[in-house]
Amino acid sequence: MTATHPGTVAASGLDVARLRHEFPVLRAVINGRPLAYLDNGATSQKPRAVVEAESDFALLENANVHRGVHTLSQRATARYDAVREQVRRFLNAATADEIVFTSGTTAAINLVAQSYGRAVLRPGDEILLSEMEHHSNIVPWQLVAEAVGARIRAIPVTADGELDLAAVPGLLTDRTRIVAITHVSNVLGTVNPVRQIADLAHAAGAVVLVDGAQGVPHLRVDVRALGADFYVASAHKMYGPTGVGFLYGRLALLEAMPPWQGGGGMIQTVSFEGTTYAPVPARFEAGTPPVCQVVGLGAALEYLGQLDWAAVEHHEADLLRYAVERVGTVPGVRFIGTARERVGVLSFVLEGIHPHDVGTVLDLHGVAVRASHHCAQPLMRRFGVSGTVRASFALYNTRAEVDQLVGGLLEARKVFGA
Amino acid sequence: MTDASELYQSLILDHNRAPRNFRAMEQPDRSAEGYNPLCGDQLKVWLKLDGDRIADVSFQGSGCAISKASASLMTTAVKGKTLAEAGKMFDSFHRMVTGAGGPADDLPSKLAVFAGVREFPARVKCASLAWHALSTAMQTPATAPPGATGS
Numbered sequence: 014m015t016a017t018h019p020g021t022v023a024a025s026g027l028d029v030a031r032l033r034h035e036f037p038v039l040r041a042v043i044n045g046r047p048l049a050y051l052d053n054g055a056t057s058q059k060p061r062a063v064v065e066a067e068s069d070f071a072l073l074e075n076a077n078v079h080r081g082v083h084t085l086s087q088r089a090t091a092r093y094d095a096v097r098e099q100v101r102r103f104l105n106a107a108t109a110d111e112i113v114f115t116s117g118t119t120a121a122i123n124l125v126a127q128s129y130g131r132a133v134l135r136p137g138d139e140i141l142l143s144e145m146e147h148h149s150n151i152v153p154w155q156l157v158a159e160a161v162g163a164r165i166r167a168i169p170v171t172a173d174g175e176l177d178l179a180a181v182p183g184l185l186t187d188r189t190r191i192v193a194i195t196h197v198s199n200v201l202g203t204v205n206p207v208r209q210i211a212d213l214a215h216a217a218g219a220v221v222l223v224d225g226a227q228g229v230p231h232l233r234v235d236v237r238a239l240g241a242d243f244y245v246a247s248a249h250k251m252y253g254p255t256g257v258g259f260l261y262g263r264l265a266l267l268e269a270m271p272p273w274q275g276g277g278g279m280i281q282t283v284s285f286e287g288t289t290y291a292p293v294p295a296r297f298e299a300g301t302p303p304v305c306q307v308v309g310l311g312a313a314l315e316y317l318g319q320l321d322w323a324a325v326e327h328h329e330a331d332l333l334r335y336a337v338e339r340v341g342t343v344p345g346v347r348f349i350g351t352a353r354e355r356v357g358v359l360s361f362v363l364e365g366i367h368p369h370d371v372g373t374v375l376d377l378h379g380v381a382v383r384a385s386h387h388c389a390q391p392l393m394r395r396f397g398v399s400g401t402v403r404a405s406f407a408l409y410n411t412r413a414e415v416d417q418l419v420g421g422l423l424e425a426r427k428v429f430g431a
Numbered sequence: 432m433t434d435a436s437e438l439y440q441s442l443i444l445d446h447n448r449a450p451r452n453f454r455a456m457e458q459p460d461r462s463a464e465g466y467n468p469l470c471g472d473q474l475k476v477w478l479k480l481d482g483d484r485i486a487d488v489s490f491q492g493s494g495c496a497i498s499k500a501s502a503s504l505m506t507t508a509v510k511g512k513t514l515a516e517a518g519k520m521f522d523s524f525h526r527m528v529t530g531a532g533g534p535a536d537d538l539p540s541k542l543a544v545f546a547g548v549r550e551f552p553a554r555v556k557c558a559s560l561a562w563h564a565l566s567t568a569m570q571t572p573a574t575a576p577p578g579a580t581g582s
Contacts, residue, residue, distance in 0.1 A: 369470055369495035373551060374435045386471040399471050399493050428435045429444065429496070 025327035033409045035060040046379025049414035054199050054358055054405030055383055056249045057230060059313070063253055066312035067305050078304055079278055079295070093304055096311035097294070103314055104244060104261050105235040111267065113294040114302050117258035118226040119149040121245035122193070124260060124297060125222055126153040128273040129243075130191065136162035139188045141219070143168040143176055143205075144395050145198045148388040150224045154193060168194070168210075170395050174201035174350030181210060185217040192221045196228030196239075200387045200403065201350030202333070202358030204232070211240030220266065226250055230407065231329060231356040233322060236261050248306065252407075253313030257306035260297070267293040276300040325408045329357065332406050336415045340404075343422045345431055349401045360387075360401040363422060366429050368400040374428055375402075378421035380414075438551065439496060442544045446500035451507050452489040463571055465492075465564030467556050472498050476564040483514045490561060497554050501545060502561030508539045514569050521562045528558045 033039050036058045041048040050058060070092070076085035078093045094109070101109040115121040134140070140154045144167050151165075158165050166184050169177045176194070185192075192214040197204050211221045222243040228234060229246045236244045243266070247258040262270075272279055272290050276299030281289040290296045336359050340346055345364035363371050372384030383403045386393045393400060404418055425431075456462070456477035466473045474492025478485055488506045492499075505524075509517040524542060526532035530549035548558045 367495035367499075369472075369554070369557065370439070370497070373438065373554060377435050377438075385469065390471065393471070424435065428439050 025324045025331060027321070027324040027328040027408070029328065029409060029411055033411075035062070036409055037061070039409060043379045043381070044377050046417070049380045049410075049417040051404040051406065051410065051414060051418060052381045052383050053230070053407035053410075054227060054250070054387075054403060056255065057252050057407050058409070059249075059252055059254065059309075060316050062316050063309050063312045067254060067309040070308045071305050075305070077301055089304055092311070093302070093307050096307050096314070099311050099314045100259050100261075103229075103234070103317075105237055106261050107237070108264060110293055111261055111264050113260040113262065113267070113297045114307055115245075115258050115260055115297075116256055116303065117247040117249070118224060118245050119153075121243075121258055121260035122150055122222070122224065123153045124273050125243050125245070125262070126157045128270045128297070129220070129266065130154070130157040130163075131161060132269075132271055133190050134158070134161040134163045137188055138163045138190045139166055139186060140164070141166050141168065141184055141189050141192045141214070143194045144170040145174070145176070145201060145203065145389065145392050146193070146195055147199050147224065147226070148390070150193055150195060150222075151391070154191075163190075164188075167391070170201075170392065173352050174198065174203050175352045176203075176205055176210070178206065178209065181213055185213055185219065187218070189214070189217050189219045192219050193224070194221070195224040195226075196234075196244075197225075197231065197356055197358075198350065198389075198392075199227045199358065200360050200389050200392055200401065201352060202227075202355035202360070202405075203350060203352035204228075204354040204356055207239045207241065211242075215240065227357065231326075242266055248310040248313060251313060252316060254303075254306040254309035257303045257310050259310075262293075264293070267297070270297075272296050272299070274299040278302075320408070329406060329408060332410055332412065332415065333357065333359065335412050336404060336406070336418070339415055339419050340422065343419060343426070345426065346422070349396050349398065357406050359404045359406075362398055362401055363425060363431070365431050366425055368398075368402045370429070371402045371422070371425050374425040375418065375421040378417065378424055380418050380421045382418070438547045438554075440544045440547075442504075442541060443496060443500040446503040447496035450490075450499050450503035452510075453491060453503065454489045455491055456487065456489045461568040461571060463564045463568035465560045465567075467494075467498075467560055469556065470495070472557065472560060474498070474502055474561055474564060476502070476561060476568050478565075478568050480514075485509050485512055485514065485517060488565075490564075494560065495554075495557050497545075497548065497557040498560045501558045504541055504544075505561050505565060508542055509565065517565065518569065521566050524562055525559055528555050 076089040078090040097109045097112045100112045214221045220242040223241040225244050225246040230251045242263050244261040249255040279296050279299040346361050349360040368384035386400045459477040460480040461478040464475045472494035476490045479487040490502045523538045528548045545558050
């Protein structure tokens with residue numbers, strides 16, 4: 014069964030109806046209603062071009078990379094390395110050697126924590142995070158901090174859901190070695206002033222890791238303009254496949270870092286007396302990489318590259334504005350996160366109704382949202398809630414889907430007699 | 432099921448709004464906590480025993496309507512039952528919400544309002560959270576000193 018949403022010509026001039034055509038799942042019917050997929054912060058849908066690139070590769074061109082002298086393996090290697098160059102361009106990195114493929118954002122952060130972190134951290138050193146971090150930008154640092162006797166500190170979040178910049182200079186000390194912050198909050202949608210924080214961190218002698226998982230789907234990223242020493246993201250939140258992501262690391266830093274995981278593909282020579290390691294980025298890509306998914310990531314980058322980004326940004330900003338306005342009319346709604354600079358995400362609670370229950374009623378209304386702590390429990394505690402309802406948007410969402418969300422919220426109030 | 436009111440029946444809404452036995456217990460014989468890491472819901476269940484009979488049972492915590500109402504109705508169902516009877520009730524309840532068996536005849540009829548949960552796999556844990564805590568409590572002697580359990 015399929016259904017279409019009316020009103021898909023956006024004010025930005027972006028032909029959303031045509032875009033949606035490339036994402037067949039968006040025509041699904043869920044519980045008798047057209048699907049309104051507003052859980053893009055968890056994972057975005059994938060356009061045909063991405064799925065077909067993966068499928069074609071797997072069916073017609075599959076081979077391992079960096080192994081064989083045979084033609085298919087050489088072709089696969091060329092494809093794989095070409096995507097590395099695509100990611101370099103996407104992030105405006107200086108060289109493709111600065112791009113390491115990982116299984117995702119989480120693996121990339123763990124790589125930096127276990128390799129860079131273990132190499133530089135001494136007992137009493139400090140890692141500065143923020144109160145709005147996803148657990149995946151907290152726990153890897155706790156693991157290394159525990160192992161080396163380092164200390165975790167956190168930049169507080171204001172009532173609006175912004176980083177409290179006034180607190181940053183006081184939190185940066187001569188022991189701060191690493192500052193790890195998110196580009197865009199997965200709960201609040203806040204776009205953090207990364208450059209400003211990076212300048213402060215660098216002046217204090219620390220390096221900066223930026224969690225770009227929620228940034229790359231919405232923003233045009235320039236790692237050098239941001240002042241990021243490390244920038245990490247996942248393909249599956251930016252219209253690509255699951256199981257692949259990337260780490261950007263400044264070349265001088267990557268080259269000085271010891272390997273994290275050992276295995277095939279990351280060595281120069283191996284003997285029982287000792288092993289020498291491959292240069293970066295191969296040093297950090299032990300084992301057979303997710304070749305097929307990297308090909309899919311390449312297709313996603315190509316897909317993003319042919320879009321009119323000014324129109325996309327205009328459309329997404331319009332959607333968020335419209336959602337704030339319309340959801341704000343529902344009695345009992347309290348927004349969590351009202352930062353001046355936001356993209357893609359709207360979080361709120363509905364007075365007297367647990368987010369989980371709101372999520373179930375919305376699901377019965379065909380609306381897919383996330384209702385939980387969003388893997389950000391410190392932030393939930395900051396706002397005194399156990400969880401929120403989060404609607405997160407992608408370039409293919411429409412005002413009609415926002416209206417459907419509002420209809421579902423009114424239904425939830427009715428069911429619960431609120 | 433596509434109608435929210437079939438899941439959220441009035442009995443569930445009533446026990447969500449005004450949960451019964453929703454209080455900490457002084458000097459319990461048994462207690463245990465239930466935690467759902469998926470959603471952060473947590474609750475604590477206290478038991479006072481008279482021999483092997485549940486003389487009093489109470490709970491506290493935060494959670495969704497399903498988990499709160501389930502905890503509340505559970506306390507009303509197991510009060511006065513023996514530990515063995517409560518254990519059998521848990522098994523039947525678990526079978527009902529996971530869809531592993533038909534409506535369990537040995538369950539008090541009011542617990543049947545949770546039969547609809549089986550169509551919402553993501554919510555089965557909500558409905559069974561309190562029961563799992565009860566089951567743990569029944570197997571674990573309370574170790575906290577008297578008066579220290581009210582937090």
